[in-house]
Amino acid sequence: MEALQLLTPRAGLRVLITGGASGIGLAIAKAFVSTGARVHVCDIDGKAVDALASALPAVTGTRANVAEAADVARVFDDVERELGGLDVLINNAGIAGPTGGIDEIDPADWEKTVDVNLNSHFQFARRAVPLLRQAPDGGVMVFMSSVAGRLGxxxxxxxxxTKWALVGLAKSLAIELGPDNIRVNAVQPGIVKGPRMEGVIAARAKQLGLSYEEMEARYLEKISLRRMVTQEEIAASVLFLSSPAGSAISGQALSVCRNVETL
Known part of the structure; x- marks a missing residue:
């Protein structure tokens, strides 16, 4: 197989992306569609789901709160109806969670972050595995962790x-599911340009009494190339892990960042 073919996922892959109607999830959805994949997304923003499905005929979608078991079940009902099976699960849904000292964090905010960022990934993985076992070329599962899942x-x-926990989940499932020809990896984006990161910077700036620009400069000083990662760069890494070129890669946490050593 030629190198370019190795780097491109097989056309017709059936892909489920959680949190797939905006941000990194949307970039991943568009990237898969460009390779000829059939994509189903779920997202809590129903209007964004409808807009994406309208703009890209290869995409179907479900409005769902990934932290609710009934919604997860409904997503898989839709996946089986729309796609007739599954080859790739991208567990991307997540929230930023609260900013503050450990003694300041509301337990309800802690629990919500764990429910969305970790428990939902478990729920989607357990429902996806029976379908991925039937994938003709082997199944692929990717957990969206973070550089915050390898650094304090x-x-x-x-x-x-939660992002550290996802790495442990991915590595453990790689061992468990390897005999079923299912590859499992985690992707660890660095500081990603977009509205979520802007919100994080703004919250930290307010806490420290700094301007947004001063706080942003502090973040960029920690990055060797002095710029943030783009959503499209994250999507390209996910495509690689889902392509024949990534067929020998499982149980890994792939950092997509620019030499970030501290946050």
Missing amino acids: YGFRTPYSA
Whole structure:
């Protein structure tokens, strides 16, 4: 197989992306569609789901709160109806969670972050595995972790804790599911340009009494190339892991960042 073919996922792949109607999830959906994949997304924003499905005929969608078991079940009912099976699960849904010292964080905010960022990934994985076992070329599962899942992240402990947990989940499932020809990896984006990161910077700036620009500069000083990662760069890494070129890669946490050593 030629190198270019190795780097491109097989046309016709059936892909489910959680949190797939905006941000990184949307970039991943568009990237898969460009390779000829059939994509189903779920997202809590029903209007965004409808807009995406209208703009891209290869995409179907379900409005769902990934933290609700009944909604997860409904997503898989729709996946089986729309796609007739599953080859790739991209567990992307997540929230930023609260910013603050551990003694300041509301337990309800902690629990919500864990429900969305970790428990939902478990729920989708357990429902996806029976379908992925039937994937003709083997199944693929990708968990969207974070650079905060390999580094400490002060004042963002709920977020960081869940992202560390996703790496452990991915590595453990790779061992468990390898005999079923299912590859499982995690992707760890660095500081990603977009509205969510802008909100994080703004919250930290307010806490420290700094301007947004001053706080942004502090974040960029920690990055070797002094710029943020783009959503499209994250999507390209996910495509690689889902392509024949990634067929020998499982149980790994792939950092997509620019030499970030502290947050």
